[in-house]
Amino acid sequence: MTDYTELSTREAYGKALVELGVNNNSIIVLDADLSRSTMTKYFAQAYPDRFIECGLGEQNMISIAAGLASCGKVPFASTFAVFASCRCFDQVRMCIAQPKANVKVVATHCGITVGEDGSSHQAIEDLALYCSLPNFTVIAPADSIETVEVIKTVVLTEGPFYVRLGRSKTPLVYPKGCNFKLGKADLLKDGHDATIIATGIMTYMALQAAVSLGSAGISCRVLNMSTLKPIDQQAILDAAAHTGAIVTAEEHLLHGGLGSMVAQVLSCNLPVPLKSLGINDVYCKSGKPEELLEIHGLTSANIEVAVKDVISRKSRV
Amino acid sequence: MKEYNIPELENIARKLRRDVITMISEAGSGHPGGSLSAADIVTALYFAVMKHDPKNPKWPDRDRFILSKGHAAPILYAALAECGYFPLEWLGTLRKTGTCLQGHPDSRLTPGVDESAGSLGMGLSVGIGMAIAAKLDNKSYHTYVLVGDGECDEGQIWEAAMFAPNHKLDNLTVIVDFNGLQLDGFTKNIMNLEPFVDKWRAFNWEVIEINGHDIAQVVDTLKKADTAHGKPIAIIAHTIKGKGVSFMENNVDYHGKAPNKAETEQALKELS
Numbered sequence: 297m298t299d300y301t302e303l304s305t306r307e308a309y310g311k312a313l314v315e316l317g318v319n320n321n322s323i324i325v326l327d328a329d330l331s332r333s334t335m336t337k338y339f340a341q342a343y344p345d346r347f348i349e350c351g352l353g354e355q356n357m358i359s360i361a362a363g364l365a366s367c368g369k370v371p372f373a374s375t376f377a378v379f380a381s382c383r384c385f386d387q388v389r390m391c392i393a394q395p396k397a398n399v400k401v402v403a404t405h406c407g408i409t410v411g412e413d414g415s416s417h418q419a420i421e422d423l424a425l426y427c428s429l430p431n432f433t434v435i436a437p438a439d440s441i442e443t444v445e446v447i448k449t450v451v452l453t454e455g456p457f458y459v460r461l462g463r464s465k466t467p468l469v470y471p472k473g474c475n476f477k478l479g480k481a482d483l484l485k486d487g488h489d490a491t492i493i494a495t496g497i498m499t500y501m502a503l504q505a506a507v508s509l510g511s512a513g514i515s516c517r518v519l520n521m522s523t524l525k526p527i528d529q530q531a532i533l534d535a536a537a538h539t540g541a542i543v544t545a546e547e548h549l550l551h552g553g554l555g556s557m558v559a560q561v562l563s564c565n566l567p568v569p570l571k572s573l574g575i576n577d578v579y580c581k582s583g584k585p586e587e588l589l590e591i592h593g594l595t596s597a598n599i600e601v602a603v604k605d606v607i608s609r610k611s612r613v
Numbered sequence: 614m615k616e617y618n619i620p621e622l623e624n625i626a627r628k629l630r631r632d633v634i635t636m637i638s639e640a641g642s643g644h645p646g647g648s649l650s651a652a653d654i655v656t657a658l659y660f661a662v663m664k665h666d667p668k669n670p671k672w673p674d675r676d677r678f679i680l681s682k683g684h685a686a687p688i689l690y691a692a693l694a695e696c697g698y699f700p701l702e703w704l705g706t707l708r709k710t711g712t713c714l715q716g717h718p719d720s721r722l723t724p725g726v727d728e729s730a731g732s733l734g735m736g737l738s739v740g741i742g743m744a745i746a747a748k749l750d751n752k753s754y755h756t757y758v759l760v761g762d763g764e765c766d767e768g769q770i771w772e773a774a775m776f777a778p779n780h781k782l783d784n785l786t787v788i789v790d791f792n793g794l795q796l797d798g799f800t801k802n803i804m805n806l807e808p809f810v811d812k813w814r815a816f817n818w819e820v821i822e823i824n825g826h827d828i829a830q831v832v833d834t835l836k837k838a839d840t841a842h843g844k845p846i847a848i849i850a851h852t853i854k855g856k857g858v859s860f861m862e863n864n865v866d867y868h869g870k871a872p873n874k875a876e877t878e879q880a881l882k883e884l885s
Contacts, residue, residue, distance in 0.1 A: 324749070348745065356738045356772035363742020366720075366728065368673070369749070371742075387769070390732045391739060395720045 300440045301468060305461040306404040308440035310335025312447045313372065314342045320451065321346070324364050326373045328354045333463075334374040334404045354384040358401070362391035365398040370451060376410075377403035377419030377460060385425055392456045393429040400450050401426075402459040406436070407547035408575065408592065409464050409497060409585035419460075420575050424552025426458040427525045433478070434525040436460040436546075438469040438499035442522060445476035453478065460496065464585055467500045469520065479523045481531035487515035490603045491535035491542050495521045495554050498545035498573070498594065505599035516603060521554060532561045536568045541606035543571050545599055547589075550574040569609035571602040617660050622828045625695065626656040630857045631884045632691035632704055638877040640708040643716070646867040647761060648688035650792040650825070650852040657831040658757055659692045667697040670724045676754050677743045679728045681736020682761035682790065683717040684869070689726070690714050698725035734767025736760060737787055741777055744785040744845075757835075758787045763795025766804045771816075777845040778817035786838045786846040787818075790825065792854035794865050810849055818847040825850030857884055 298311045317323050317339060326348045331337040340347035350357035354375055361371035373380075380403035381388075392399045408418045426434045433455060437443040443461060450457045469484065476482075481493070485506050494502035499520045506516040517539050519531055535542060542562065546554040555572025562570055575592050589595055617625065630652050637643035659665070663676040680689045687707060694701045699713065706712040713722045717731030728739050740758040747754050764770065777785055789809075797803050806812070813820045821838070823830050831850065838846040854868070855861030858880040861872075872880055 324745075345749070350776065353769075353772035353776065355735075355769045356741075356776055359735045359738030359769070359773075360742040360745070360776075363728070363739040363744075364746050365742075366739075367743055367746030367750070369746055386732050387735055387738075390729065391735055395729045 300444050301471065303440040304463065304465045305437055305440055305443040306335045306463065308443040309402060309404070309447060309461055310338040312444045313339045316448065316451055317343050317346065320370070322368065322370045323451065324348065324369045324371045326350055326357050326361055326371060328352055328357050328375045328379065330375050333376070336372070336374050354379045355387045358384045358387040359391045361399045362395070362397045370398060370400070372400045372402055374402050374404065376417060377406040377422045378417055381419060381422035381425045389429060393431050396431045396455055398454050398456070400457045400459065402447070402461065404461045405463045406460045407462065407496070408580045408588045409462055409547065411585040411588060412582050414582040415579040418580055420549045420580070421552070422460060423524055423546070423548045423554070427552065427557065432456045432458055432525060433523065434458045434460070435523050436496040437522050438496065438520050439466050441468060441470040442474045442476055445474050446522065449476060449478050462497055466497050469499050469503065476522070479526050479528060481528040482520040482522065483517070484520055485516065485518040487517040488539055489515045489541070490607050491517040491519060491539045492545065492599060492603065493519045493521050493532065493535065493542060493554065493558055494545040495524060496547055498547060501594070501596040502545055502599055504596040505603065508596065509600055509603055514603065514607065524554060524557065527557050527561065529561050532558055533566055536562055536566045540610050541569045543573065543599060543602040543606055545573040545594065547594060548574055550576055569606040571606050573598055573602055614664070619829045622656055622660055622832070625660055626653050626828065627857070627884055629656060629688060629691040629695060631881055632694070633687045634858070634872060634877060634880045634884065636687050636691070636704050636707045637871045639705055640871065642708060642871050643687055644684040644869045645861060645872065646794065646854040646864070647682060647685040647790065647792065649856045649858060649861065650854045651682070651685050651688050651759060651790045652856065653826050653828050654759060654788055654790065654831055654850055655688050655692045657828055657835055659696055661832045662835045663757065664754070667725065670698060674752060674754055677727050677740065677756040679730065679736040679740050679756070679758045680718055681730055681758050682733065682764050683730030686714070686716065686718050689718060690723070693723070693725040696725070699723070733761070733764040734769040737770055737773035740785055740787070741773055741780070741782060744782045745780065747784050748782070754784070756785050758785070760787060760789055761795070762789055762791040762793065762800050762806060763803070765789065765806055774813065774816045774818065781843050782845045783843050786835070786848060788848045788850055790852050791849055792852045794854045794863065794868065796868050798865055813847040813849070817844065819844040820847045820849065822849045822851065825852035826856055859883060
């Protein structure tokens, strides 16, 4: 068995595919000349007959995956998140979403923590794009442990999936294991003054912020919203009802991502003070991941400030 | 499956053309030109070449057909109804609210439609996926993809064209309905594809040029294509847009326009 605790989410994906491939001949993996980066290389080495190298042709890859799915295969198509979303969106819409093809698009190198490669490689629109597609389920795991559980679930669940993974190693949210439930927010910590709803790498920072706020006497609930579509409305509304203020955090544009979806749920049902942390309508630049996160206000310190802000606004609603 | 002789196949093609005219006229919109140019090819596939079972549309061993030029949906629907995939009466519902016969093919709704289409250039790649699945499963079914010549403007066609020979997919055949016209005019003026045959050859396809309205030649070529070894086959079928209706032939206006009542009567008379 692989020890997943020391891995990035993409490494965990690559290793998990190999383990799942042993007993499931239907799993076919496709990549577009990035298998050494997306880590599908492990599957390619283990099962060369079931690995399809598509070269630099993402549109072709997505449509091939759909053809395989229509013949009963369970294709995983992988590339960088920026290409998996923007380069072949029409193919994803037409060949996967509309016919509800059983294709799993698993994209790595999401968000600004791609870092030095710069804006061309920083996928900050992918959640908005994939969440806009009917029939798609969209998941952004918080760490390597959750990634493995997500991939296991995805293999066994019929239908189109988009799974968003990162490049860098991320601190563990689930060092003791994870009980991933598709479509359900995971309550990581309960509290009564405010709720932090986070996804992907921001989940660990949300926990850090909650611990720090706790020592200052502020009690925070923390939800890991790894399934972004369909979003867990009940968990959002419970949080609004019980804590009365919400902060969201995501490594993605503010438009169309977690913050937008939480705002929609709240404003239609139970408006409470809300502050969303994300990238504010700009393309980012090259730099070290941690420096970029700081520039764009995506740190646990930023979350703490946001929590204090929403709590201060409670009485004014 | 019943064996049809050539005059019988020609009769079927004429009947399908009449259905196309009636359907599009009744719907008030649609694409007659590209449906009529593909009529003889579709007839050959469904009534003489492909192994398929209208009573069992999802039969795993069936030959696959992808109408990548999805706007020619009426000719596909006419063929599927004539085969018995669904009642002929459905044809009168084309494009209407609640219909199973969408403006462009929808695999969720229409029995016998193997793949949704409508955004051009994707069908050959989907066909590659099906052909790879056949190889992985040691199945002998063949995958046929019909693309338009205008559709070959799309870059994805050439991604797929590069891919298939690399994977030696000799269980895959692409048929190009080369009718020389696309929505804005003649293909040679919009985006000259020539030297078209040389392009496919250079991409390592086995290329055969035929007259796409000579059913005997179409059937013969497609049957031979089924036994090719080591290379995918590209059949460049020279056709006439609007074939069979004098005022629609080579007339770009009928790429995407329904005939009015008088034109419908005239067209049906010519196709009787």
